[in-house]
Amino acid sequence: MSRSAILKSSLVKKYWMALTGLFLCLFLVGHLVGNLQLFIPGMEGQLQFNEYAKFMTSNPAVKILSYVTYFSILFHAFDGIKLTFENRKARPVKYAYNKPGENSGWASRNMALLGTVLLAFIATHMTNFWAKMHFTEMPMQTVDAEGAMLMEPLKDLHTVVMAFFNPSVNNMALVAMLFYVISMIAIAFHLWHGFQSAWQTLGVNHKKYTPLIKLIGKGFSVLVPLLFAVIPIYLYITQA
């Protein structure tokens, strides 16, 4: 019985949600550190960012991590959708009058909705940057900050990103920036509930540690999306 329980149990589906979710939190930190390099000005920033992009797409250890990330995103989404449909089935007749706001937070009740927004964002985000970097002809950076020729030309993701949020180059830049910011708000709400919820699911609920986990979760859910969102706003405003 326990073997089937391991594969099918409601609790196991939740363990997977928690583990993939927490791993994706780590991924967010890594991604953010990379993005923050876009604040470095001039050719120096361009070189550093492009070298970083090359490292992220060619280093074998990073490659392994990236496959774990793809798996986590897809499985988190698949498992979440499955759980949501099961949960809908568990209440076929709805209440005529319900006041869920009296006993639970908005984010905790709308994880599936927020997750759907995030999945749409990830799809467009990967089309705009990840797919270009991997599968299409890219502009190349051939010289460094001092004007010296590079030993090996770099795929110029920096220019692609700059142009994407530049209203004089991309007439959809405003829409792109706004959608990015809205998605970061969605991820903030998703993390507001998700971070501490993952620990509870894994059985970590302790007088000493739970208040700390909740505090870290709230800080994380505000700070990380905020820093992500500031970048496209900065690029849009400074290039407008």
Add this chain to the structure above:
Amino acid sequence: MNLTLKIWRQSGPNDKGRMETYQVSDISPDMSFLEMIDVLNDQLVREGKDPVAFDHDCREGICGMCSMYINGEAHGPGRGVTTCQLHMRSFKDGETIYIEPWRAAAFPVIKDLVTDRSAFDRIIQAGGYVSVNTSGNTQDANALPIPKENADKAFDAATCIGCGACVATCKNSSAMLFTSAKVSQLALLPQGEAERERRVLRMVNQMDLEGFGNCTNTGACEVECPKGISLENIARMNREFLKASISSES
């Protein structure tokens, strides 16, 4: 007090059911909610109509029978009370009150506000017990040393009356708070040690079979629970299940 009541009426499990409106007058603010329904039913019987079927037994908040979803909340607006302990002074004169049965696929409506909660009994039967000798030579309760903190936590978990408010209020109709309270009250005590692994595996398995939803940690159950059963119990069950799933040989 004069009140407008909008009550779910359903003649049987196969009836589609509908909300119907009733007026009651001269309700004392000191009446319990169930006494107010008694007044309505008295009125309905006098008019030759079918009274509203509802579950109730002890009317002092310990049996877990009363089960109404009142104005969008399980057991109504009060905290830490069952419907029988909810008094009419919690409402305003002239107010409209919505009264519905618990809503969950696992709790089918039998009639009006009465639901079949035997799914909970089957979860208990699956493993919520200890095999101890009760044939006259029972051991003294103090023979086994138990830390005070564990005894307190086990007792708190054991105060669950199995009313089903957790399921009713959960947006997923999840039975995690109930099941985890019943797992915890035994997992915390040495007497529960012998069946520790198989208990949590079987009870969770039965919970899933009954068609309850999955927990999303909204915490609504803990807020609405008339006995204040803590979410700590859910985390404990998550731990117990994880450990048992990994170590169990069956």
